[in-house]
Amino acid sequence: MHMTPDEFRTYGKQVVDWIADYRGGIENHPVRAKVRPGEIRAGLPAHPPDRGEPFDRLLADLDERILPGVTHWQHPDFFAYFPANATGPSILGDLLSSGLGVQGMVWATSPACTELETVVVDWLAELLGLPPGFRTDGPGGGVIQDSASSAALVAVLAALHRVSGGTVGDEGISRRYTIYVTSETHSALEKAGRITGIGARNVRVVDVDPSTLAMDPAHLAALLEADTAAGAVPALVCATIGTTSTTAIDPVAAIGEVCQAHEVWLHVDAAYAGVAAVCPELRWINEGVAEYVDSYATNPHKWLLTNHDCTVLWVTDRAPLIGALSILPEFLRNPATESGAVIDYRDWQIPLGRRFRALKLWAVLRWYGAEGLRAHIRSGIELAGGFAALVAADDRFELHEPRHFGLVCFRPKWTDERIMALLERLNESGELYLSHTRVHGRVTLRFAVGSTSTTAQHVRDAWAAITAAVAQAGPR
C-alpha cells in the first residue's frame, strides 16, 4: 500500500527526468497558459478514486490535463511580475527537506533544522553586507518566513509589542496605533494593518517624490507629528528598497532619522531588491540600514535562485518579536527551551509547524558561492539595461526613470486603453509574458528580467515582438 523505498527510487527518478525534460524543453510551451476559467477543472474527475492508481498515471495526467493550464514562471520569456527562480540546487535542497520530513517548530523537535537555519541566515546577512546587529550571536537574528507579507506582519506585531509594552497582545488594541507607508509600498502592509486590528484607515500614506517615487521624509515627519498630537501611537514605518511597481528606493537613512526622533520601529521591505546587495557595487541600496533599521526582509525565492518559499527576515532585537508571538503550551515544554540556550523559531512566525527550509538556501549558497550569486544578479541587471537602451532609443516609447535592478518600466506614448489592449495581445501570443502597473495613474508596462534561462537573444526577441505589435497597431 505504501510506496516502498524501491518504488520511490523508480518513480523518483521518473519525476527527476520529467523535471529535467520539462526545463530543457520549456520553450516549447506558450509562456502564459491559454485556458479559460474552469477549463482545467472540467478536465479532471469530479470524484476522488476509490482504489489507488500507479504513479505513472499521475505523470501522464500532469502532461495532458495540468500543463495546458500552467503559466511557465521558469520560461526564459517570462518577464511579468518578478522572477521566481526555482533552480536545481534549491529544488534538490527542498526535496531533501521533504525526504527527511522533520518538524522544526522548536529546537528540540529536530535541532539541526534550527541550527542550520541560524547558520544560513547569518551567511546570507554576511553575503549581503548587512550589519552585524542582524547576526544571531547578538540580541538580533534572522529567520526564514514563507513570504515578505508574513515578514511584514510579524514586524508589525513586534513593533506593536514594543510600543505598547506588551499590552496589545495581552489586552488587545485599545487605542489608535498607526503605521506609515507610501502609495508604492506593497499591499502586504495594508493587509498587516487589517489583520492586526490597527485598521486600514490607520495605515497612513506618506507622500512620495514625484520623480523618484521614493518616500518623502519631511512629510513622514509631519504626519508623525500630527498623528502623535492627535493622540495616535505611531508603531511602525515601512521603507521599501525596490518597490513592487517600479523598484523605487526609499531613503532609508533620512527616514531612519525621523523614526529615531519619534522612537518608531523601522521595517525595510526589500523583498525583491535586497538580494542584489550580494554585489558590493550595489550595497549603497542599504545605506542607513545599519544605523536605523529594526527589521529587514528580502526574498531569496524571487531573484536569489531559491524556490518558493524562502523569505529571510532579520531583526536587531528578537525580544519584542518573541514577546509578541511566544506561547508555550505544556506539550511543547522541553529542557532545551527552558534552559534558554536554544532558538525556537515557532516564536518568530505565525504558524507553529515548519519545514526544514534551511536546506534549500544552504544548497543554493554552496552550489553558487558568492561569485555565482553575484554573476546571476549582474546578468539580470545587464540584460535589463540592454532592454532599457532599446526602449530609450525608440521615440514611440517613454522609459520610466530612475531605473534600478532587473526591471524596466516603459510605455508606448498611447492611451491607457490602447496599452492594456497591447499587453493582452502580447501575452495572448504565448511568446512572452509582461505585466503592468500604474505610475502617476498611467498604465505602464513592466519588463522584469531575472530567470536563469533568459539570454540577450530572448530580450532582443521580446523587444522585436513588442515593437512589431506596436507597429501593427499603427499610429493614432
Add this chain to the structure above:
Amino acid sequence: MHMTPDEFRTYGKQVVDWIADYRGGIENHPVRAKVRPGEIRAGLPAHPPDRGEPFDRLLADLDERILPGVTHWQHPDFFAYFPANATGPSILGDLLSSGLGVQGMVWATSPACTELETVVVDWLAELLGLPPGFRTDGPGGGVIQDSASSAALVAVLAALHRVSGGTVGDEGISRRYTIYVTSETHSALEKAGRITGIGARNVRVVDVDPSTLAMDPAHLAALLEADTAAGAVPALVCATIGTTSTTAIDPVAAIGEVCQAHEVWLHVDAAYAGVAAVCPELRWINEGVAEYVDSYATNPHKWLLTNHDCTVLWVTDRAPLIGALSILPEFLRNPATESGAVIDYRDWQIPLGRRFRALKLWAVLRWYGAEGLRAHIRSGIELAGGFAALVAADDRFELHEPRHFGLVCFRPKWTDERIMALLERLNESGELYLSHTRVHGRVTLRFAVGSTSTTAQHVRDAWAAITAAVAQAGPR
C-alpha cells in the same frame, strides 16, 4: 554556473537514492538526535563559500554534519507529538511543484494551480463525508493553508469581518471582541487572539467536562450571555475534534446550537483527527458539522500521508473570508479576476505568494485511493488500541480514557517528577520517542501511533522498553 538539466538528472537521482537509502535504513539512527545546543552549528563553517561547490559535497555534509542533529520524524519508533507522514507520493508531488516553480497567488498567474486545488479540496471534503456546503460550487469552498494555526487565524479574521460588518479591517478594533476556547484548545487560538488585536484576555476559557475534557456547552452559553451583557461582541467559538493533548472531542452539535442562538462563528479545529473521517465508521466525530459550522480545518500533513505543509480549511461562506483578506493592487489586476469567474486564493490566506501545493495532495489521494487512506487510519487506530490494551492490563499504569484515534495517554502511578525523569531517560536512549502533556495538572505520557513504517512489533518493543525502564526505576 546554473545547474543544467543534465546535471539536475544526475544529482536529482543521487538525492532520490539518498532519500530511499535514508528511509530504508532509518532504524539505524537513534529516533531523537543526541546533540547538545550549538553542536551542529559549531560543526558548520562560520562563513559562506566564495566559490560554488559540487553538489556531492553537500550530500556528504548532510550525512556527516546534519544527520546527527536530526530527530527522525519518519522513524517507526517515533511516537511523540503527532505523526507527520511524509510519504513517497507526497514527496514526489511536492517535487513536481518545486520543478514547475509556478506562483499561484491569483488564478491568472497559473490557472491550473488554482483549479487543481479546488478539485482536490472538494475531493477531500467528499472523502471525509463533510457537508456539501463546504464544496466550492456553492458560496463556500476549501483552500490549502500552511498550518492549522494559520487556518484558525484567518477564521478569526473572517469572523471579525462578519460580526463587525467589515469595520474591523477598515477602522481597526475599537470595541471588545471575544473568542471562546477551552483549556484543551490549541494555543494557536490564543496566538490568533494576540495577532488580531483581540487580546489574550478576551480569549475566554470555557469549562470542560472533567472526565471527557470536552467543552461544556452550558458554560459556553453562560459566558456568551455574560460577555454580551457586559458589552463585549463574541466573534468566534473554536470547537476541537481531537485536541492536541489527549484527542478529546468537543460536542459540536450542542456547541453549534449555542453559537446559532448567539449568532457567533463556529470554527472547528480538527487538525489531527479530522482526516480520520475517511473511514465511514468514524464519521460520527463530525456530528453537528453540517448544521452549525462556519469553518473547519484538518491537516493532511499530520496523519493523512502528505508531507508538510498541507492544512485544508473549508468555509461555508467565502465572502467574509475574502472580505477580510482581499486587497487588489494594480500590479495584480487582470481580466479573469475582474470577471469574478475565478478564485484568487491569495485572498483566502495571509501571504500573497503560494506554491502549487495541490500537486502533493493530488498525488496522495490518487496513489492511495479512498481504500488506501482508510487502511492507513485503521492501522494506526488498531496499533494504538493494542498498546492501550497493554497499558490497561498493567496495574502499575493508569490509562487516560476516553481514548480515540491513534493516541494513547497514560502514566505510571508515580509523581510528576519521576515520570518526567523516566520520559527523558527513554527519549535519551534513542530507541523510541514519546512526548508528554498534563491532564488535570498531572504529567501524562503521550504515545502517538501513525507513522507509515510502524508495525505491531515496534509497538510491542516500545512497551517492553517502557516497562523495563519502569521496572528498573523500581517501586517507591
